[in-house]
Amino acid sequence: MEELIIIGGGLAGSEAAWQAAQMGIAVKLYEMRPQKSTGAHIGANLAELVCSNSLGSNLLDRAAGLLKEELRRLGSLLIWCADQTALPAGGALAVDRHAFSTLVTEKISNHPNIILIRQEVQSIPDGTVIIASGPLTSPALSSALQSITGTENLYFYDAIAPIVTADTINMNIAFYASRYGRGQQNEGDYINCPFEKEQYLEFVQALRTAQRIPLKEFEAEIRSGVTAGNKTFFEGCLPVEVLAERGEMALAFGPMRPIGLQNPHTGKRPYAIVQLRQDNVSATLYNLVGFQTNLTFPEQRRVFRMIPGLEQAEFVRYGQMHRNTFLASPVLLKPTLQLRKRENLFFAGQITGVEGYAGNIATGLVAGMNAARYIRGLPPLVLPPETMIGALCQYITQASIQNFQPMKANFGILPPLGLTPRDKGERVRLYAQRALENLERFRKESGMVLEGK
Ligand SMILES: Cc1cc2nc3c(=O)[nH]c(=O)nc-3n(C[C@H](O)[C@H](O)[C@H](O)COP(=O)(O)OP(=O)(O)OC[C@H]3O[C@@H](n4cnc5c(N)ncnc54)[C@H](O)[C@@H]3O)c2cc1C
Known part of the structure; x- marks a missing residue:
């Protein structure tokens, strides 16, 4: 045969x-x-x-x-x-x-x-x-x-999210929880970094102005298509800085939405959150959920360390953007x-x-x-x-x-x-x-x- x-x-x-x-x-x-x-x-x-x-x-x-x-x-x-x-x-x-x-x-x-x-x-x-x-x-x-x-x-871009080491996350600020308490572990499966309103607005501003990795010519064309609202870019994988550009609240209603979460340190729902998901069995690595990005690596270190709880975070992988062929x-x-x-x-x-x-x-x-x-x-x-x-x-x-x-x-x-x-x-x-x-x-x-x- x-x-x-x-x-x-x-x-x-x-x-x-x-x-x-x-x-x-x-x-x-x-x-x-x-x-x-x-x-x-x-x-x-x-x-x-x-x-x-x-x-x-x-x-x-x-x-x-x-x-x-x-x-x-x-x-x-x-x-x-x-x-x-x-x-x-x-x-x-x-x-x-x-x-x-x-x-x-x-x-x-x-x-x-x-x-x-x-x-x-x-x-x-x-x-x-x-x-x-x-x-x-x-x-x-x-x-x-x-x-x-x-x-x-057709060509366009996708992006990957950064990973940090668990022991460099400040758990006096961050907290374990799954939305609506759905987790398997008692305290919840995700690590959540909570933002006050002012912290969130400063973070959005920093994302908007941070330095990005320059893209090759035809790739840059696609990117300008993205920011102009062209649909060739897959919506579910937009870089955070592109989302931040779309509007002050785009992240707070997107990957940073605080819905279903309460901060046990304050007893209140945060204004916005960044969720981190366990990335390996030994739970030593966590990835930033929905944080695909095309910022330069030093800028990722600077801007993502503005996230409450990640001030001292060690990045084992930075986010990147890639070609997508279909x-x-x-x-x-x-x-x-x-x-x-x-x-x-x-x-x-x-x-x-x-x-x-x-x-x-x-x-x-x-x-x-x-x-x-x-x-x-x-x-x-x-x-x-x-x-x-x-x-x-x-x-x-x-x-x-x-x-x-x-x-x-x-x-x-x-x-x-x-x-x-x-x-x-x-x-x-x-x-x-x-x-x-x-x-x-x-x-x-x-x-x-x-x-x-
Ligand atoms: C950067 C990036 C991030 C993504 N993140 C996510 C995500 O977080 N969640 C999600 O659901 N989806 C994500 N996707 C989309 C997609 O689901 C994954 O890319 C997925 O792996 C695609 O599966 P695949 O089998 O089509 O391709 P792949 O898993 O990429 O497999 C294709 C294989 O073909 C091999 N190959 C390529 N050319 C040749 C050749 N000429 N000869 C022999 N071998 C070849 C490659 O080495 C590769 O191993 C992402 C895509 C990209 C590019």
């Missing part, structure tokens, strides 16, 4: 390789690291998480939580690995990033049907192929892609994740325009399953649009190309309910229930057999 070639051993490529291999297909998985890096990855492991260590909510009444539940039910390897390496994080699925990527690497390397090849792929091979080379696809492969798709890739999927791809004009060429991950770790894993699962079916001469499957995975695949392949931008899991992409309850909680519960019922029906009808890890 024909083999399957997968390019990119990130979140999507690893999941795709596992799914196809489990269906008895011989897989060659190409990963260019460690010989060649992307600029954001730092290690050699497969499925390295480049920024946050959280895969988002685990709660069924959240879109990301529903997406993960669907992935569990469809036998996702990566969600299983995430569950095995989870850290306390309130209602979210956060992982020890090193333990997570190590476990994925072990599982993939030890699978009898997968050969892992550490090599950059510079042209698109013949045969059945999945391209899962991610937002930081190497330049040579990007050019090859441009020639095969006939449509220019296809014009609405004109190029089918919901099966096949290229319209070459049916044995599949795409998965961020390059399809699906945003977020769990969403990238989901497209890997779909592409892996469908490429395996293609090789076996079976028709590819489309997941029901009522499921979060089906809705994401449908969205990226059917959205308007004019306004197309990466899309995260959200209830807004699901088909409306027949009867729409006014109560949001009830509405969301019905969406989730309908999604899981459709998923079970899909599983039965498609004859999916889930095997162990």
Whole structure:
């Protein structure tokens, strides 16, 4: 039987390789690291998480939580690995990033049907192929892609958040808590740095005027597009200084919102907060939630030390901004994740325009399953649009190309309910229930057999 070639051993490529291999297909998985890096990855492991260590909510009444539940039910390897390496994080699925990527690497390397090849792929091979080379696809492969798709890739920027050491956080000012007391640990899973009004306004002003890393010419164009309100920049990953520019209160209503938190030192709700999330099992490292930035490193040290409780913070990683590559999927791809004009060429991950770790894993699962079916001469499957995975695949392949931008899991992409309850909680519960019922029906009808890890 024909083999399957997968390019990119990130979140999507690893999941795709596992799914196809489990269906008895011989897989060659190409990963260019460690010989060649992307600029954001730092290690050699497969499925390295480049920024946050959280895969988002685990709660069924959240879109990301529903997406993960669907992935569990469809036998996702990566969600299983995430569950095995989870850290306390309130209602979210956060992982020890090193333990997570190590476990994925072990599982993939030890699978009898997968050969892992550490090599950059510079042209698109013949045969059945999945391209899962991610937002930081190497330049040579990007050019090859441009020639095969006939449509220019779209480029824009994403940003990563800084990490500080826990023992340099002043806990006489900061405090442990999860919003609405949802944490697993008694005192709460997050460290919160509380701001008084004056402190917050000074901080916003400092962010607005701090020095930024100059961007190359075409990158700078994109940035000016961002500040002018151009939608090519992914809204969920805006740098804090760009948010600060948008308005004095943009941060206080965004990543610095104090909702659901009370400062035990004062007994009051802070004016604004910065939340820090545990980043490793030993809880020695914490990342600043939502604090993607493009400030210069000395300016990050100066400005972020204005955060109450972080006056003496030691930064082990600074925030950075990166290129993000994705296809014009609405004109190029089918919901099966096949290229319209070459049916044995599949795409998965961020390059399809699906945003977020769990969403990238989901497209890997779909592409892996469908490429395996293609090789076996079976028709590819489309997941029901009522499921979060089906809705994401449908969205990226059917959205308007004019306004197309990466899309995260959200209830807004699901088909409306027949009867729409006014109560949001009830509405969301019905969406989730309908999604899981459709998923079970899909599983039965498609004859999916889930095997162990
Ligand atoms: C800087 C940055 C920060 C991000 N932060 C978050 C976040 O906090 N939360 C979130 O949900 N999402 C985040 N994202 C978006 C996205 O979810 C992640 O990038 C995710 O890892 C994408 O999964 P992927 O499998 O598509 O790509 P990746 O996980 O990047 O995997 C692609 C792999 O392909 C390899 N590769 C590239 N070109 C070649 C080639 N020519 N030959 C062989 N191998 C190749 C790369 O080395 C890489 O290992 C971020 C993206 C970026 C760029």
